Amino acid sequence: MTDSSSASSLIIGGAASSSRAPLPTLPPLALYIHIPWCVRKCPYCDFNSHTASPVLPEQEYVDAMLADLDQDLHAVYGRELSSIFFGGGTPSLFSAEALGRLLEGVKQRIPFADDIEITLEANPGTFEQEKFVAYRKLGINRLSIGIQSFQQEKLKALGRIHNGDEAVRAAGMARQAGFDNFNLDLMHGLPDQSLDDALSDLRQAIDLKPTHISWYQLTLEPNTVFWNQPPVLPEDDTLWDIQEAGQALLAEHGYAQYEVSAYAQPGRPARHNLNYWSFGDFIGIGAGAHGKLSHPDGRIVRTWKTRLPKDYLNPAKSFQAGEKALTNDEMPFEFLMNALRLTAGVESRLYPERTGLPLESLDEHRREAEQSGLLQVEPSRLAATERGQLFLNDLLQKFLS
Known part of the structure; x- marks a missing residue:
């Protein structure tokens, strides 16, 4: 691993x-x-999630996360938190009391921005009205509800624990609990799914009037049940028809696409994710959490935490499983694999501001990407063309040294 603050010159692009x-x-x-x-673990899921025991170790896990956070405080440098995201797993399995103690502990360590966005992922099968009212009182002000589909046969194929009626009720309960900002997570390209099936799911989601919809294609990931026992998925022509018709339907109802799989009403994009895609910093705490932290001297370090909950809770083991300082030749790909997911891209000035490298270091690969029709010819922005959005991997390959 080379030192990112080395005085030597590198060839980039x-x-x-x-x-x-x-x-x-x-x-x-x-x-x-x-x-x-x-x-229950879903057959398509490759996230770090584990089947819960009847009693979760809430107190021990909160204590561990706060101790984990203490070890990352050196990289805060006086900044405040602009957003917090509870992901999983299913964070809504934890009690409001446990999450409240955690949030209070975080706030004692790092100040919150006045307009901080705090998102909690939740599944319809874990919704309890009283619990979600309590979550809202804690200052959690955004929910991301994992619907995936409203159709029973599709939910069964995906291994989900809720049914379509519970999914509909979850959105209503979120609003009744005081959440005026929530996302519905929806998949398409499901086993044996037709165009009509996919559009029916989208129409049902739109009828529930969420502020944000995450709509993305099911992919088969290694180390999942679906990878080892693949279901029958729609043909490519059907997938293309679903994508085109779904995007048109979302746009018709005022959901603007601002990222590959994210659609929002005006002023309602997910701020936490925008920070991630624009190469902002994030601390990651909890089993298997990842982080990315910038230092004033120009070092940018990616970190990852111990993956298994039993190891994370073991005082004899380190919270941090590893870290990697990004080198200069890795930086174009690292920056652009996030920024180019945004449909509008980012302002070009953000590249030197966030990486410490001159914009000119991208010139040769940038010209090649523009000539291929994958990158917009716009000096003040780094943004994919419509074709570049469709072939994002091909576009990113042009920025690998």
């Missing part, structure tokens, strides 16, 4: 670039909190 400069300002800071337990 065919042009010599100086060593990385100190960052003029540090990026916004977010916090990702991973709660790894689920009622």
Whole structure:
């Protein structure tokens, strides 16, 4: 691993670039909190999730996460938290009391922005009205509800524990609990799914009037049940028809696509995810959580935490499983694999501000991507064309050294 503050020159995109400069300002800071337990592991899921025991170790796990956070405080540098995201697993399995103690402990360590966005992932099968009213009182102000489909046969194929009626009720309960900002998570390209099936799911989601819809294609990931026992998925022509018709339907109802699989009403994109895609910083705490932290001297370090809950809770083991300082030649791909997911891309000035490298170091690969019709010819922005959005992997390959 090379030292990112080395004074040596590297070749990036065919042009010599100086060593990385100190960052003029540090990026916004977010916090990702991973709660790894689920009622049942879904056959398509490759996230770090584990089947919950009847009694969860809430107190021990909160204590461990706060101790984990203490070890990352050196990288805060006086910044405040702009967003917090509880992911999993199923974070809504934890009691409001446990999450409240955790949030209070975090706030004692790092100040919250006045308009902080705090998102909690939840599944319809774990919704309890009283619990979600209590979550809202804690300051959690955004929900992300894992629907995936409203159709019983599709939910059964996906191994989900809820049914379509429970999914509909969950959205109503969220609103009744005081959540005026919530996302519905929906998949398409499901086993034996037709175009009509997919559009029916989308129409049902739109009827529930969420502020945000995450709509993405089911993919078969290694180390999952579906990878080893693949279901019959729709043909490519059907998948293409679903994508085109679904995007048109979402746009018709005021959901603007701002990222590959994210659609939001005006002013309602997920701020936590925007920070991630624009190469902002985030601390990750909890079993298997990842983080990315910038330092004033120009070092940018990715971290990952101990994956298994039993090891994470073991005082004899370290919370941090590893870290990697990004080198100059890795930086174009690392920055752009996030930024180019945004349909509008990012302002070009963000590249030197967030990486410490000159924008000119991208020139050769940038010209090649523009000539291929994958990158917009727009000096003030780094943004994929419509074709580049469809072939994002091909576009990103052009920025690998």
